[in-house]
Amino acid sequence: MPFLKNTWYVAANAPELDDGLVSRMICGEQIVMFRASTGEIAALQDRCPHRFVPLSMGRRVGDSVECGYHGLRFDGTGACVEAPNDDETQRARTCVKAFKAVERDSLIWLWMGDPALATPETIPEFAFFSDKETYTSIQGYS
Numbered sequence: 001m002p003f004l005k006n007t008w009y010v011a012a013n014a015p016e017l018d019d020g021l022v023s024r025m026i027c028g029e030q031i032v033m034f035r036a037s038t039g040e041i042a043a044l045q046d047r048c049p050h051r052f053v054p055l056s057m058g059r060r061v062g063d064s065v066e067c068g069y070h071g072l073r074f075d076g077t078g079a080c081v082e083a084p085n086d087d088e089t090q091r092a093r094t095c096v097k098a099f100k101a102v103e104r105d106s107l108i109w110l111w112m113g114d115p116a117l118a119t120p121e122t123i124p125e126f127a128f129f130s131d132k133e134t135y136t137s138i139q140g141y142s
């Protein structure tokens, strides 16, 4: 099924990322997301390149996600930053696809298309989601 890729998609409510890893299917791709210590949102393909285990079944370690099977770790750019046997060659040639993600108005927005075309200024405004004094919102995912 074809999807519009060069556009922004709401992937999560921002507070969901306070608890660690969040996995969602967007445009037919399983994505794992987490918030780095800098506050930036990391969005990676939720599939370890080693044996295709969902990275969301692993754990967050600092600003990286660690695969639960053999322990490869990937940072928010998708680069492999740790390999259990500390093999420099394996780290250099292993990576996962990363997606542009922006947190705005208590929502996590993902750009699934060409990253060079990602324009955060075109994200629709939902400022009322952040206005907790005037509005009440009900959040959840099912």
Ligand code: FES
Pocket: 048, 049, 050, 051, 052, 053, 067, 068, 069, 070, 071, 072
């Ligand atoms: S399956 Fe992920 S490190 Fe082996």
